[in-house]
Amino acid sequence: MTLAAPAALAQPITAEDFIAFDADQARIGQLLFYDKILSGNRNISCGTCHHHDMGGTDGLSLGIGEGGVGLGPDRVPGDGADAIRKRIPRNAPALWNLGHKDVRVMFHDGRLEPSDLYGNGFDSPAEEWLPQGLGSLLAAQALFPMTAQFEMAGNTGENEVIGAVHDRIDLGWPILAKRVRTIPEYGEMFVAAFDHIETPGQVTIVEIGNALAAFIGTEWANYDSPYDDFVRDGTPLPAAAERGRQLFFGTAGCAQCHNGPLFTDQAFHAVGLPAFGPGRTRQWDPIPRDVGRMGATDDLEDAYRFRTPSLRNVTLTAPYGHNGVYADLRDMVRHMADPLAARAEWTPEKARLPDVPWLQEIDFVIQTDTLEMARQAAFLDLRPVTLSEGDVDDIVAFLEALTGKTALQRPLGRPETVPSGLPVD
Known part of the structure; x- marks a missing residue:
C-alpha cells in the first residue's frame, strides 16, 4: 500500500461539514439521552455508557450494562435478581463528530449503513422493520441499544420491552415511544420542535431517534485541536x-x-x-x-x-x-x-x-x-x-494534539433532571 x-x-473540518440539526430537537435529545425511561427496566440511559464526565464513553474495556449501578470504573454489576448476566461484548464507541456528513458506517462491525436494500434508507439489524423517517445514520443508530438485552432492554421476563423485542426487534420501540409521549413535558416539547407533530399522541420512535441524533450530532462536534490550528x-x-x-x-x-x-x-x-x-x-x-x-x-x-x-x-x-x-x-x-x-x-x-x-x-x-x-x-x-x-x-x-481545546466544554452537557423524574447518572 x-x-x-x-x-x-x-x-x-468546518461547521459546514456537519449535518444541520435543529436546536430544539437537540434539547429534547439531551434529556432523552440521560433519561432511563428509554430502558426496559428504567435503570440505565444512553448517558450511563456515554457520559460527559468520561468524554462520551464509560472508561471501561467492556461495559456493565442493564442491572449495574454507578458510573465508569466505579460501576458495580448489581446483585441478586438485578445482577448482570453478561458484560457488554464490545467497548463503548466514542461519539465525537458522528454528525459529520462523511460518516457512512456505524458500530464496530459496520452493521448499520445507508442502503436502499430494505426501502427505509438503511441496511441494519432491523432490516425491513426499521421505521421510515429516520433523518440520519445517527438517528438509526440511536434505536438499537434500546433493543439490546444486556445494554438497555433487560432480561427476558423482566419487562414488556424485552418481551416485545424477542418477538420481533421493532416491537419494543412503540412501547418506549408511548412512555415518552405520555409525559406532559416531553409531549409539549415534541409538538413545539417537530413541525409535523400536532399532538403528543403522534410521537413515535422516529422522532425520538431524530431528537437523540440532533443532540449527539451537535454535542460532540469538536474540531479546535492544535492539529486543526496547524x-x-x-x-x-x-x-x-x-x-x-x-x-x-x-x-x-x-x-x-x-x-x-x-x-x-x-x-x-x-x-x-x-x-x-x-x-x-x-x-x-x-x-x-x-x-x-x-x-x-x-x-x-x-x-x-x-x-x-x-x-x-x-x-x-x-x-x-x-x-x-x-x-x-x-x-x-x-x-x-x-x-x-x-x-x-x-x-x-x-x-x-x-x-x-x-x-x-x-x-x-x-x-x-x-x-x-x-x-x-x-x-x-x-x-x-x-x-x-x-x-x-x-x-x-x-x-x-488531536484533542480539541474545548472538548470538555460541551454546549448542553448533562442535565440535572429529566422529565420522567428518574435519577440522572
Missing part, C-alpha cells in the same frame, strides 16, 4: 507532536487507515487485538469470540476485521480497541506497530474490567482455545514496523 503525502492527508493556520505543533505527525503520516504507516478529516478510512481491518470477554456470539456459534465484520456479512474474508475508529479526541476515550483491550494509549500504539509481539506480551491487567466474580470463568476462557487464537493471529492486515520508545512517545504526542 502506497502512503499518501502528509499534505494530502491534512484536511480541515492545518488551517500553519500554527506549529510542539516539537514532539511534529515528530509524531511525520511518523504518523510517514514511516509508521498510521495514516494508511487513519486518514481524512476524521482520521478514519471507515473501512475494516484485522489488527490482531487479544480477545477476551463474552464475545459477540452468533447463532450456532458456541465459541465466546467476536468475528467482527464477518458477523454482519457472513463473509469469511471479513473475519476479525473491525471498523477503523476516528482518532479525534482519542486521548479522552480510553480504553482502546473494539474490546477495550488496552487502557494505555502507548500500549495501543505499540500493538499497532507489531501486533504479534504485542499479543504475546499482553496480560489481562492491560484491560480495564471491573471485578464480576460470577463472570470470571468466562472473561478469559477464549485465551485457552489454542486453535481460535491461531486463527485470530493468522487474520492480520498489518505489517510490523520498528518504533523506538521515543517514536511511540512522539506518536502519542501527536495524538494528544
Whole structure:
C-alpha cells in the first residue's frame, strides 16, 4: 500500500461539514439521552455508557450494562435478581463528530449503513422493520441499544420491552415511544420542535431517534485541536507532536487507515487485538469470540476485521480497541506497530474490567482455545514496523494534539433532571 503525502492527508473540518440539526430537537435529545425511561427496566440511559464526565464513553474495556449501578470504573454489576448476566461484548464507541456528513458506517462491525436494500434508507439489524423517517445514520443508530438485552432492554421476563423485542426487534420501540409521549413535558416539547407533530399522541420512535441524533450530532462536534490550528493556520505543533505527525503520516504507516478529516478510512481491518470477554456470539456459534465484520456479512474474508475508529479526541476515550483491550494509549500504539509481539506480551491487567466474580470463568476462557487464537493471529492486515520508545512517545504526542481545546466544554452537557423524574447518572 502506497502512503499518501502528509499534505494530502491534512484536511480541515468546518461547521459546514456537519449535518444541520435543529436546536430544539437537540434539547429534547439531551434529556432523552440521560433519561432511563428509554430502558426496559428504567435503570440505565444512553448517558450511563456515554457520559460527559468520561468524554462520551464509560472508561471501561467492556461495559456493565442493564442491572449495574454507578458510573465508569466505579460501576458495580448489581446483585441478586438485578445482577448482570453478561458484560457488554464490545467497548463503548466514542461519539465525537458522528454528525459529520462523511460518516457512512456505524458500530464496530459496520452493521448499520445507508442502503436502499430494505426501502427505509438503511441496511441494519432491523432490516425491513426499521421505521421510515429516520433523518440520519445517527438517528438509526440511536434505536438499537434500546433493543439490546444486556445494554438497555433487560432480561427476558423482566419487562414488556424485552418481551416485545424477542418477538420481533421493532416491537419494543412503540412501547418506549408511548412512555415518552405520555409525559406532559416531553409531549409539549415534541409538538413545539417537530413541525409535523400536532399532538403528543403522534410521537413515535422516529422522532425520538431524530431528537437523540440532533443532540449527539451537535454535542460532540469538536474540531479546535492544535492539529486543526496547524492545518488551517500553519500554527506549529510542539516539537514532539511534529515528530509524531511525520511518523504518523510517514514511516509508521498510521495514516494508511487513519486518514481524512476524521482520521478514519471507515473501512475494516484485522489488527490482531487479544480477545477476551463474552464475545459477540452468533447463532450456532458456541465459541465466546467476536468475528467482527464477518458477523454482519457472513463473509469469511471479513473475519476479525473491525471498523477503523476516528482518532479525534482519542486521548479522552480510553480504553482502546473494539474490546477495550488496552487502557494505555502507548500500549495501543505499540500493538499497532507489531501486533504479534504485542499479543504475546499482553496480560489481562492491560484491560480495564471491573471485578464480576460470577463472570470470571468466562472473561478469559477464549485465551485457552489454542486453535481460535491461531486463527485470530493468522487474520492480520498489518505489517510490523520498528518504533523506538521515543517514536511511540512522539506518536502519542501527536495524538494528544488531536484533542480539541474545548472538548470538555460541551454546549448542553448533562442535565440535572429529566422529565420522567428518574435519577440522572
